[in-house]
Amino acid sequence: MMALVFPFIAVIAAFLVGGLFVFAIGDNPLETYRLLIGSALWWPDGIGYTLFLATPLIFTGLAVSVAFRAGLLNIGAEGQLYVAAFATAWVGIVLGSLPAVVLLPLCCATAIAAGAIWGAIPGLLKARFGSHEVINTIMMNFIAIALASYFTQYHYRTPGDPIMQTAPISAHANLARLGQFVPGLPERIPLNISFLLALAACGLVYVFLWRTKWGYELRATGSNPSAAEYGGISVRRQIVLAMAISGGLAGMVGINEVLGYRHRYYDGFSDGYGFTGIAVALLGRNHPVGVIFAALLFAVLSRGGVPVDAFTQHVTKDIVQILQGTIILFVAAEAFFRRPIERWLTSLRSR
């Protein structure tokens, strides 16, 4: 119960602060928010795009959450998703002649495996040498992004194409858009099966963390490594495992991006999904259900920013950044607000 109250308060408080900014600039805050939220929840375009934008954030939010449950900070989801996206595109191009029943699962598995390997490396380094995962994941982000760019630029670009992107993947590796099945949802909206995969991933992560012995061991390691060791759990193995799972989840962004959306690898495609994933995990309390809601909120903000830019007098879509920033600030400052707010809530209840 309390766990839900604070993220909620953080969001409300952020909107209040954002409203002050809007007011100071000279627009009507209520009108601006109506535009922002209304456009993001408008059927079908608003909702379609919001869910599409939420998909990668669910994956990266889950990725960061799983690592965090093991006591690790995975700042490397960004690199993991780049490696995964390129790898899945590569398989989609090179093995394009395979039938869809084989190629599509293979491409998905490739994305997960590539992300998992890229995540497991800093995990191994930590388990073996004790080097800090934050430093290593950050450095591996640069390596991942540069490598993907290099291969795109020099080996897999269609000759003459002015855009930094690979040739398209085989049509056998395309994931269907949800518009094909959902009445009233036009097929031009890129929302695809990956969104369902994201929801399924949330369910699986939940079962894994709280219903399997492996998840128990992972959480025990995060909660108290000394006690985990005492309980016969190999802390080193848990570190590698958690980073691999985290990387694999981040890698699933590649499924949405390459198989579901652009059908090719497009250089620099990520809008900082890996980093926003940290905020999503923070706001979602490292819980799969919380991650879904947090990802939806961030998706609403980024979808709604566009009409705000276009239809208000002064406010630009930077308001979205202000809102995101203040939400994170308020969530992070929870420890500071916790005592007074809890006191206030108990006094309300006793009245």
Add this chain to the structure above:
Amino acid sequence: MLQLRGITKRFGGVVANDRIDITVEPGTIHAIVGENGAGKSTAMRIAYGFYTADSGEILINGQSRRIQRPLDAIALGIGMVHQHFMLVDTMTVAENIVLGSEPGSPVALDLEESAARIRALSEKFKLSVDPHALIEHLSVGQQQRVELLKALYRDAQLLILDEPTAVLTPQEVEEFFEILRRMRQEGKTIVIITHKLGEVLAISDAVTVMRDGKVVGRVKTKDTSAAELARLMVGREVLLRVEKPAAKPGEVMLSVRNLAVGSGANRSLKGVTFEVRAGEIVGIAGVEGNGQRELIEAIAGLVDPMVVSGEMALSGTSLIGLDARARRDIGIAHIPEDRHRRGLLLEFGLDENAILGVHHRPPVTSGVMMNEREIERHTADIITRFDVRPPNPALPARALSGGNQQKLIIGREFGQKPRLLLVAQPTRGVDIGAIEFIHRKLVELRDAGCAVLLVSAELEEVMSLSDRLLVIRDGRIAGQVDPASAKPSDVGMLMTGG
């Protein structure tokens, strides 16, 4: 000196202090005793201004005073030393002591005069603390003296000490009591919060006993006894000595040969050889830090195998090459000395703590899935059989008192039906009532045929529980004594080598 009159304090629905009256005479050492949660710390925190009372008044030297925050208390000459020290490790003694009232101008800190004053105080009370030493280089006992200096430096006339001996070795406790007596001689008044009755009788002049937030007894120390204090604290008669039938040792369960841990200067265990038979409790007595922890952890499989040498076997099966899980699986259970660091997942519920170490095997798990119903049953079983309170499996382990946390751990480890139980400091920070219970359970386990290896810093505890007693000093077995006939002073001699 200090008088609390009709102090009441509620936390939510819990009444921590219920109209309590405490009077501390000037120039005395006054003990406030009670079990964990009896409200003794709360009362003293009110006197120090950490909490404000809901009702009642505080009198200092006969005058009613309002103490809203610690600064008020300090101004009135009250100092407090907390159970967990409030020192900055990376700063010097002098820097820590002046913290909050830094001498010199705002831009230039002048520590010289302060250091001189600290040195003078340290000499006056024979604390032997160097003002320029770094806190992280000091022993726990020395750090505590720094805390005392902090209060003395602010000219405290009344010192409140919250469980001051919990962190000290028996030798350090003696030195510490000397310091307290010297402070009393110099006219200081001291309030000591504790639940160790031996110490109360050794040091205090008067005692206030608390139970369930109320004052249940006020006695002069010379007119009372440990048994009476225990009865007042717990509310019923308490057995202070362990009653146990003679052991019937069976076959050799654990055999340890030339076991050593560490290398070079870090060699903490230097080759020990002994056996523990089924159905006996073998105690290891020793001053803390003489290799006991390494011994227990090496047998449990928690020490990096690279630094372990020698032989260990359980009932003939060598333990070398087995990891902690494999050792648990062949019947070694372990009650660790530090339950917060090793024994519990403090944020997790009682249920998830109850399965730690058995979580990987049936019946708790089948395949990879955990068996919720079995976990529920297993937890309820431990809670009822070991009287864990409050009996709510969803509660995080952090919410339990020390004694109940310990009972949970003991229940969990006993539940494995071990062939060998490793126990370290089983009753540290545990209430008297729970101590009695834990001792009885250990004897029951022994009588059921389990081999028990017990390490404790409480000499009385190892002497009364053990069937055989080994003394460890500097990583070696310094001798073996018969706990039934040996005098504590002889064991003490072996422990210190003096």
